Amino acid sequence: MGASIEGRDSSILASRAIPTTGMRGGLGRTLLTAFLTLAIVPLALVGWYALQQSRQHLEAEVAGKLEVIAALQAAGIERQVDEWQTLLSLVRESESTEDMVLALSVEEYFKYTPGLRGIASTGGTSQSRWSLGNCEPSALYLTDISAINADEMLVLPLPQEEGTLFFCVDGDFWGQGAQTTLAWGEATRIYMVLPEAKGASVETLPLLATEKQSGVYRNYQGISVIGAYVPLPQLGLGILVEQAVAEIDSTNERTMATLIAVVLGLALSITAIVAIVIRRITRPVIQLTESALAMAGGDLEQYVPVTSRDEIGILTYVFNQMAAELKSLYDGLEAKVAERTKLLQRANYLIQWRALQLEASLEVSKAITSYRDPNLLLERVAGLIQEQFIYISVAVYLMEPGGGAAQWRAASPRESNWPDRVTVGDGTVMAKALQTARIQSAERTLFRDNNPLRRGFTTLAIPLCMETRVLGVVAILRTDRETSQEDDRAVLLHLANQITVALENARAYERERLAAQQLEEAELFKTRFLANMSHDLREPLNSVIGFSRLLLKGLDGPLSKQQAQDVQRIHTNSQRLLQSISDILTISQIQAGLMALDLQPVDLQKMIGSVLPTAEAFVYGEPIVLKGEIEPSLPLVWGDATRIRQILLHLLSNAAKFTERGEIVLRVWAAEDWAYVSIRDTGVGIPEQERERIFTRFEKGNGRQSNSTGAGLGLALSKQFVEMHGGQIWVESEVGVGSTFTFSLPLLPLEIDEGE
């Protein structure tokens, strides 16, 4: 039966390849095992118990029997020995009385005592040591009297007051009778035992007590036996009767065999019955399983016949119902799936449309941020919206400055038919959107209802709103589509917002650009104005300086001292005015970014050679020594010769201005990539808090105004020029001791040719 289950299982496994557990004969096996265990185990236990009981009973019985045998034997021996002893005492007495009648010869004695071979006495006095007949006193610890040969001798010790009396008897004296007279088993043995028997097994010894005993043990031959012991105190020995347990059990074995047969029969019949029951239970279960597997495989057309009215029957019935329901559900599901698929397709279409819109929105956003010209921006945006959203046409209107009307600014395609101007109240959707600041739409239809070419069109107007202001409107003409207009509207509104912001940005940028341009123009104008002004100031100065100099030179006749002084003042102040004009012009040029250096290799040594004589004029007539300390083989510097000359003259004239006596030393040296020029004077010096300020425009050291001249532009200009070269200028000074101005200029890089 189990095999048939397994066979089906494996075929199912092979065909469906669906793993099944628990059906590989599991139920049958479990049930069978349970039934067998339930039936056989108690039966076997009961049988075993009964066997044990009967065995114990038998053993007790045998022990009793053996005790009786032992007692009988003992009694027999006792009586015999008594008889011999009495006889012996009679013989001894007759010897002493010398009564011939009564006197019995030893020979006679032995004649009347068959079986007795001799008597011996040991121990005690020499008188008491004697023997009669053939008797050798010895200690036989264990003698099998039931199996001893006739020619062997049995020695019976009889303890006396002095010594021991021994009776030597024929071996078979007791044994023969015993075999025949008593109904004992073949394996029954009778032993004569000295209590301290050395041949007995250890297990026997407890038996060899003064009382009669019985028990089961292993005898000296190693055989399991039942033994009974009866002591003979008078003789100083005992009788032990043993029967092998095996012999006793032989009767029991038959009972055992019967019992096993019964148990086996029972087991077989139980197996058969259980097999039938299990088959009845498992067959529908297997059928259900197969059907369930088939269902799992997709075949929902399942029916399992109901064969019984028990729980299995109910289960099958319920299973059939479930299968039917599943099938109907499944059929419904297919219809639902078809429906859902359709919905999904539509959703998918919508999502794609949205993605398209987003992409378009992104494109438009990108375009919006990359155009600064509002007109270009609007054109591009109209084009992009029309192209990306696949509209028929798109136009952009911008509000006129006065409001109330909007002007057409851009359209895509260009030739599309949009009004040039919309006015609030003219009834167009654009005008409505302008007025309401809300998205507006109008629909119209081409062809009649039943015409297959019939199509719906929608004009949408999306206002471009900045806070509460309406800047313009985006107008769209589109065919009616499957997608909802609301979606489009959201995206378009978003785009409109972006366009508005971009438009505002573009306008702001334009304003900003105009402002910057105006500023630039103003700066240029200022510079030009200053240039012209300085020219116009210089022209008359030319005459003032020129003629005053002629006067001073006395070329127009000698001057009085006072006249010469006055003319000198005119001349000096004209010079100062000229310098100021020229500095102001230069500064304004630098500010306007018009001043560029004319960089060339410059030989500083040569330049200083020409500057020093000019500077001599600054100290002419003063107690000041002008010195130049120039490092020999000074490398060329990379600079604008004119500007460097200006810097040198500025600093030298400055030094001369603030020095009353002493020296002015111009030192030039080179270190690493730079040339350094320092001009040290022994002038008034500059207090620390003013050292930074003197380089800013229109500033010069305080407290020296009384004896100083110049507008203070020289140092500011020098700083500008040095920094334009990439160099630095700084001052070290100590009030009352002097000042040192130092500036750096870049040396000519080696790779630049001098002729460049």
Added chain:
Amino acid sequence: MVGAGKSPHEATILIVEDNFNNFLLMTRLLSFLGVKKCEWKASGWKVLEFAEALGDIDLILMDLMLPDTDGYGALERLRAHPTFEGASIVAVTAHSSIDSMRRARKAGFDGFIGKPLDPDRFPEQIRRILLGEEVWEPQ
């Protein structure tokens, strides 16, 4: 420079200047140098107008801010005129910035002297120019 090597005594110098005072100053200063022949014209047009009458000119000292046309326009015309083939043309201007000087050099002037003139240096500058040296001194 064709007029190179002439001594101040032999040289003829044309001053193109709209400010009479300045012309006067220059002639006074030139006279210290020993210049004998000094011509004066108030504008470029005037120079061209009377070019034939001017004869041989060794040096033209030209203001750049002139009433009719600026010095650059005048320079082009003078250069094109046969009368002034051998003449050095030096700009003398109150636009005495470095940039002006550079512009003048680019335009084709033979020298540049900034105004106001340094009365001490001016005769020397002219002497050097007459000797054929180039003078580019805005200040």
